[in-house]
Amino acid sequence: MRRLPLDFPDDTTRRISHEAIDQALYIEAREALPRELTANLRTGRALRVPRARRSRPGKTFVVPTVMLKERPTEALDREIPGHWEGDLMLGLDSSAIGTLVERTTRFTMLLHLPRMADHGVEARVKNGPTLSGHGADVVREAITSSIKGVPQQLRRSLTWDQGAEMSQHVQLRLDTGMGVYVCDPQSPWQRGTNENTNSVLRQYFPKGTDLSLHSPDDLATVSATLNARPRKVLDWRTPHEAFERVLHAIQAAGATTG
Incomplete structure (x- = not known):
C-alpha cells in the first residue's frame, strides 16, 4: 500500500488502504475467511475484529x-x-x-x-x-x-x-x-x-x-x-x-x- 505511490506517483487511481482490502476479502467470504486464506495471514484469524471493538476505551471509573x-x-x-x-x-x-x-x-x-x-x-x-x-x-x-x-x-x-x-x-x-x-x-x-x-x-x-x-x-x-x-x-x-x-x-x- 505504501509502495504504490512510489511505483505510480502520477496515477492516483492506484491507491488503496488496508481497510479496503480487509473489507473486500471478508465481505466476499461473508465475514469469515476460508482456511486456505487464513493460513497466509499473520494473525491466522478467520473472523475480522471490527476496528471499533479493538479501540474500545477502558472503563472511565477505573483509575x-x-x-x-x-x-x-x-x-x-x-x-x-x-x-x-x-x-x-x-x-x-x-x-x-x-x-x-x-x-x-x-x-x-x-x-x-x-x-x-x-x-x-x-x-x-x-x-x-x-x-x-x-x-x-x-x-x-x-x-x-x-x-x-x-x-x-x-x-x-x-x-x-x-x-x-x-x-x-x-x-x-x-x-x-x-x-x-x-x-x-x-x-x-x-x-x-x-x-x-x-x-x-x-x-x-x-x-x-x-x-x-x-x-x-x-x-x-x-x-x-x-x-x-x-x-x-x-x-x-x-x-x-x-x-x-x-x-x-x-x-x-x-x-x-x-
Whole structure:
C-alpha cells in the first residue's frame, strides 16, 4: 500500500488502504475467511475484529489508585482479617445475587438485589436507574448495609472486578471506610476466594435460573449453610467459627485498651 505511490506517483487511481482490502476479502467470504486464506495471514484469524471493538476505551471509573496492585500487601498472606472479595452472580433475565467473602476466615455474605418494580414493563430510560436490580447505586447500598454490621477493624479492603456496578467505588469508600480495589481485566484468579465460593453457591443457585426468585431469607439460609461447613484450610473449623474468633479477639482487645 505504501509502495504504490512510489511505483505510480502520477496515477492516483492506484491507491488503496488496508481497510479496503480487509473489507473486500471478508465481505466476499461473508465475514469469515476460508482456511486456505487464513493460513497466509499473520494473525491466522478467520473472523475480522471490527476496528471499533479493538479501540474500545477502558472503563472511565477505573483509575490507577483503585487497581489491585495498590491494595495493602497485608491482604496477600491472609494473616490479617478484614480484606473482602466480592462479585455478582448473574442469572436468567439479568437477575443477580451479590457475594462477599472475607479472605482470612472465608466467611460469606450474600446481597439481595431484587429487580425494580418497572423491570420489563417500561422502556429503559437513558441515564436512569438500572431496573435489573444490580446497578451501581443498588450494589453500593447493599454492600454498605451488609458490611456496616461488622466492626471497622474488619473493613480493611474490598476487591471486585471491573464491572460497571462498582462505578460508585468512591462513595462506597466514604460510606464504609473500606478501601476498594479492582482486578485487572479478565483476571478472575485475582479474586480466587470469591470465585471458589461462587462455584459452591451454584449448587444452590444454578446457572440459567431466575435469581430474583430468592428472598432475603433464602439467601440468609444458604449463607448460614455455607458458613457452617468445616474447611480444611481453616483446620476443619467452619467459617462462622473462624469469624467469631476474630470478633472475640477484637472485643477482647477493645476491653483491654479501654
